[in-house]
Amino acid sequence: ETGVTQSPTHLIKTRGQQVTLRCSSQSGHNTVSWYQQALGQGPQFIFQYYREEENGRGNFPPRFSGLQFPNYSSELNVNALELDDSALYLCASSKAGEPGETQYFGPGTRLLVL
Amino acid sequence: AQSVTQLGSHVSVSEGALVLLRCNYSSSVPPYLFWYVQYPNQGLQLLLKYTSAATLVKGINGFEAEFKKSETSFHLTKPSAHMSDAAEYFCAVSEKRQLTFGSGTQLTVLP
Numbered sequence: 519e520t521g522v523t524q525s526p527t528h529l530i531k532t533r534g535q536q537v538t539l540r541c542s543s544q545s546g547h548n549t550v551s552w553y554q555q556a557l558g559q560g561p562q563f564i565f566q567y568y569r570e571e572e573n574g575r576g577n578f579p580p581r582f583s584g585l586q587f588p589n590y591s592s593e594l595n596v597n598a599l600e601l602d603d604s605a606l607y608l609c610a611s612s613k614a615g616e617p618g619e620t621q622y623f624g625p626g627t628r629l630l631v632l
Numbered sequence: 633a634q635s636v637t638q639l640g641s642h643v644s645v646s647e648g649a650l651v652l653l654r655c656n657y658s659s660s661v662p663p664y665l666f667w668y669v670q671y672p673n674q675g676l677q678l679l680l681k682y683t684s685a686a687t688l689v690k691g692i693n694g695f696e697a698e699f700k701k702s703e704t705s706f707h708l709t710k711p712s713a714h715m716s717d718a719a720e721y722f723c724a725v726s727e728k729r730q731l732t733f734g735s736g737t738q739l740t741v742l743p
Contacts, residue, residue, distance in 0.1 A: 522675075524675075549729070551729075551730065551731070553731075559735060559736070560722055560724075560733035560734055560735050560736050561676070561722070561731070561733050562733075563730045563731060563732070566729060566730060573729070574728055574729060574730050576730070608675055608676065610676075610731075612729075614729075617664075617683045618664035618666075618681055618683040618726060619664075619726065619729055620666070620678065620681055621731060622678065623668070623675040623676040623677070623678075624675050625674055625675040626674070626675045628673075
């Protein structure tokens with residue numbers, strides 16, 4: 519069974535640029551959630567995708583957007599990068615309808631905005 | 633909105649000693665609760681989860697947690713700490729299919 523994978527592992531961008539992060543869900547999972555984890559903090563929910571549509575969103579501005587593809591993989595896009603966007607971005611996959619819908623996390627993409 | 637409070641941002645124990653990491657939650661409905669562990673420069677690994685089947689939940693690596701509704705707590709314990717347990721631990725509650733995390737507890741294991 520393949521776990522959740524994310525790419526790239528590290529990324530350096532400058533303020534104002536755009537970035538795309540990618541996530542492949544665990545086999546058998548159909549839901550993908552994205553989280554932002556700033557240094558020394560717990561992860562914060564960005565949004566979730568199910569059936570290729572956004573299915574819940576946290577307190578993040580519209581410049582954070584995403585996609586889910588028919589194979590359940592997902593992308594997180596961030597436009598007009600700001601210094602405060604520097605963080606570890608975590609993707610998690612789960613199976614809709616399972617009790618508790620346990621989320622399994624990938625290793626993350628560490629983004630540094632200069 | 634649901635919330636999670638983890639008391640103690642840093643906990644130090646000696647190798648072989650009891651590990652107790654505290655988590656309190658607020659929820660208006662019976663919650664789903666989780667503990668995750670994060671090793672340096674890695675993602676989150678699921679330790680255990682509570683889904684109302686049993687109040688004492690056993691997880692991986694010898695960890696367990698007890699759900700106490702009256703105290704709105706879900707504390708994580710391990711009878712005997714090992715050096716490899718040194719990591720950051722996060723408690724989380726699930727609402728509307730999204731996780732709300734506590735701020736984390738950094739566990740240090742002293743030789």
